[in-house]
Amino acid sequence: MVPKLNEARELLRNYDQGDFHLLQGEIVSGIMGYFSRQFEPENEEYWAAAGMLHDIDLELYPEEHCAKCYELLREHVVDEQMIHSIVSHGYGRLDWVTVKPMVRPSKSLCDMDVGSIKKKFKKKEFAAGCCGEDILC
Numbered sequence: 001m002v003p004k005l006n007e008a009r010e011l012l013r014n015y016d017q018g019d020f021h022l023l024q025g026e027i028v029s030g031i032m033g034y035f036s037r038q039f040e041p042e043n044e045e046y047w048a049a050a051g052m053l054h055d056i057d058l059e060l061y062p063e064e065h066c067a068k069c070y071e072l073l074r075e076h077v078v079d080e081q082m083i084h085s086i087v088s089h090g091y092g093r094l095d096w097v098t099v100k101p102m103v104r105p106s107k108s109l110c111d112m113d114v115g116s117i118k119k120k121f122k123k124k125e126f127a128a129g130c131c132g133e134d135i136l137c
C-alpha cells in the first residue's frame, strides 16, 4: 500500500513517541511536499508521506537506522517503491551497509578479500535496506 499522509502519520506514531521525532517527521514531510509541488505536483502526497516516514526506525533502532526501516515498513505492507524512496536517504552511510570497514583492524576497504564480499553479497542480510543494484553499479 502507498500510505496517504494521515496514514503515514499514524504509522509513525506507532514507533515514535518523542515530540522531537514526530515534529521532525512533520517538518520533513512539509519540506518534501513543498518541493514536490514545485517539481512533481501530481505526487505531492506520496513525497509528503515518504518524508513523514523517513526516520520511522530512528527512535527505537538508532543503530540500525534505515536498515530497520525497511523491515518495519514491509511489516505494514508499504509499497516497495516507497520503501526504496525512504531508505535511500541513508544511501552511502557505512554504518547501515553491512560492509563495515571501520570495524576491520585496518579500518580500510583496501585489504578486504573480494571473494569474501562476493560470498556475503548472496546472503539476504548483506546490506539489508540497500538496493543490491546500487552496490553493483
Ligand SMILES: [Fe+2]
Pocket (backbone or CB within 6 Å): 054, 055, 058, 065, 089, 090
Ligand atoms: Fe534518517
